Amino acid sequence: MSDDNTKKDDMTTSQSQEARPGSVSPNASISRKLREFYDAVQEEGIPDRFLDLLERLDHAERNAKSVDAK
Template structure:
Protein backbone atom coordinates (compact mmCIF):
# COMPACT_ATOMS: atom_id res chain seq x y z
CA UNK A 1 0.00 0.00 0.00
CA UNK A 2 1.35 3.37 -1.02
CA UNK A 3 1.46 6.42 1.22
CA UNK A 4 0.01 8.39 -1.69
CA UNK A 5 -3.10 6.89 -3.20
CA UNK A 6 -5.45 8.29 -5.77
CA UNK A 7 -9.08 7.46 -6.21
CA UNK A 8 -8.04 5.22 -9.12
CA UNK A 9 -5.78 3.18 -6.81
CA UNK A 10 -8.66 2.28 -4.52
CA UNK A 11 -11.49 1.96 -7.05
CA UNK A 12 -13.56 -1.14 -6.40
CA UNK A 13 -12.14 -1.67 -2.91
CA UNK A 14 -14.45 -1.35 0.08
CA UNK A 15 -12.05 -1.07 3.04
CA UNK A 16 -13.74 1.84 4.74
CA UNK A 17 -16.36 4.51 4.40
CA UNK A 18 -16.54 6.40 1.13
CA UNK A 19 -15.70 10.09 1.45
CA UNK A 20 -17.55 12.39 -0.94
CA UNK A 21 -15.58 14.93 -2.95
CA UNK A 22 -16.83 17.76 -0.73
CA UNK A 23 -15.49 15.93 2.32
CA UNK A 24 -12.10 15.40 0.70
CA UNK A 25 -12.00 19.10 -0.11
CA UNK A 26 -12.64 20.04 3.52
CA UNK A 27 -10.08 17.51 4.76
CA UNK A 28 -7.49 18.80 2.28
CA UNK A 29 -8.10 22.41 3.32
CA UNK A 30 -7.86 21.60 7.04
CA UNK A 31 -4.66 19.61 6.55
CA UNK A 32 -3.12 22.50 4.57
CA UNK A 33 -4.09 24.94 7.36
CA UNK A 34 -2.50 22.66 9.97
CA UNK A 35 0.66 22.23 7.89
CA UNK A 36 0.96 25.99 7.37
CA UNK A 37 0.49 26.65 11.09
CA UNK A 38 3.19 24.15 12.03
CA UNK A 39 5.53 25.52 9.37
CA UNK A 40 5.10 29.06 10.75
CA UNK A 41 5.91 28.01 14.34
CA UNK A 42 9.65 28.13 13.85
CA UNK A 43 12.29 26.08 15.60
CA UNK A 44 12.44 26.21 19.43
CA UNK A 45 15.63 27.64 20.95
CA UNK A 46 16.34 24.40 22.84
CA UNK A 47 16.36 22.49 19.56
CA UNK A 48 18.63 25.05 17.90
CA UNK A 49 21.04 24.75 20.87
CA UNK A 50 21.09 20.97 20.50
CA UNK A 51 21.80 21.26 16.77
CA UNK A 52 24.67 23.66 17.48
CA UNK A 53 26.15 21.22 20.02
CA UNK A 54 25.87 18.40 17.50
CA UNK A 55 27.62 20.47 14.84
CA UNK A 56 30.40 21.33 17.30
CA UNK A 57 30.84 17.67 18.30
CA UNK A 58 30.99 16.64 14.62
CA UNK A 59 33.62 19.31 13.90
CA UNK A 60 35.71 18.14 16.83
CA UNK A 61 35.38 14.49 15.78
CA UNK A 62 36.37 15.41 12.22
CA UNK A 63 39.51 17.26 13.31
CA UNK A 64 40.59 14.49 15.70
CA UNK A 65 40.18 11.84 12.96
CA UNK A 66 42.26 13.91 10.54
CA UNK A 67 45.27 13.82 12.85
Protein backbone atom coordinates in the same frame (compact mmCIF):
# COMPACT_ATOMS: atom_id res chain seq x y z
CA MET B 1 -29.85 -11.62 -3.30
CA SER B 2 -31.04 -11.02 -6.84
CA ASP B 3 -29.23 -9.11 -9.56
CA ASP B 4 -31.84 -6.33 -9.36
CA ASN B 5 -31.04 -5.67 -5.69
CA THR B 6 -27.32 -5.69 -6.39
CA LYS B 7 -27.74 -3.14 -9.17
CA LYS B 8 -29.85 -0.92 -6.92
CA ASP B 9 -27.22 -1.10 -4.16
CA ASP B 10 -24.46 -0.23 -6.63
CA MET B 11 -26.43 2.75 -7.95
CA THR B 12 -27.13 4.04 -4.44
CA THR B 13 -23.45 3.76 -3.52
CA SER B 14 -22.27 5.55 -6.65
CA GLN B 15 -24.86 8.30 -6.22
CA SER B 16 -23.85 8.90 -2.60
CA GLN B 17 -20.19 9.22 -3.63
CA GLU B 18 -20.88 11.82 -6.30
CA ALA B 19 -20.56 15.45 -5.29
CA ARG B 20 -23.88 17.19 -5.15
CA PRO B 21 -24.05 20.64 -6.75
CA GLY B 22 -23.02 23.25 -4.21
CA SER B 23 -21.64 20.71 -1.72
CA VAL B 24 -18.02 20.30 -0.68
CA SER B 25 -16.55 16.82 -0.97
CA PRO B 26 -15.16 15.31 2.23
CA ASN B 27 -11.72 15.06 0.60
CA ALA B 28 -11.69 18.77 -0.17
CA SER B 29 -12.52 19.57 3.43
CA ILE B 30 -9.79 17.27 4.74
CA SER B 31 -7.28 18.70 2.26
CA ARG B 32 -8.11 22.25 3.32
CA LYS B 33 -7.74 21.43 7.03
CA LEU B 34 -4.43 19.62 6.48
CA ARG B 35 -3.13 22.56 4.42
CA GLU B 36 -4.12 24.99 7.21
CA PHE B 37 -2.40 22.81 9.82
CA TYR B 38 0.77 22.52 7.72
CA ASP B 39 0.88 26.28 7.19
CA ALA B 40 0.47 26.87 10.94
CA VAL B 41 3.33 24.48 11.73
CA GLN B 42 5.57 26.21 9.18
CA GLU B 43 4.96 29.57 10.84
CA GLU B 44 6.04 28.33 14.27
CA GLY B 45 9.55 29.25 15.28
CA ILE B 46 12.19 26.71 16.20
CA PRO B 47 12.59 26.57 20.00
CA ASP B 48 15.90 27.90 21.35
CA ARG B 49 16.52 24.61 23.13
CA PHE B 50 16.34 22.73 19.85
CA LEU B 51 18.62 25.23 18.09
CA ASP B 52 21.13 24.87 20.93
CA LEU B 53 21.05 21.09 20.58
CA LEU B 54 21.64 21.33 16.81
CA GLU B 55 24.58 23.69 17.39
CA ARG B 56 26.15 21.32 19.95
CA LEU B 57 25.74 18.37 17.57
CA ASP B 58 27.34 20.34 14.75
CA HIS B 59 30.23 21.27 17.04
CA ALA B 60 30.68 17.62 18.09
CA GLU B 61 30.75 16.51 14.44
CA ARG B 62 33.43 19.09 13.60
CA ASN B 63 35.53 17.93 16.57
CA ALA B 64 35.15 14.28 15.56
CA LYS B 65 36.27 15.07 11.98
CA SER B 66 39.32 17.02 13.19
CA VAL B 67 40.33 14.12 15.46
CA ASP B 68 39.88 11.62 12.60
CA ALA B 69 41.98 13.82 10.31
CA LYS B 70 45.02 13.64 12.63
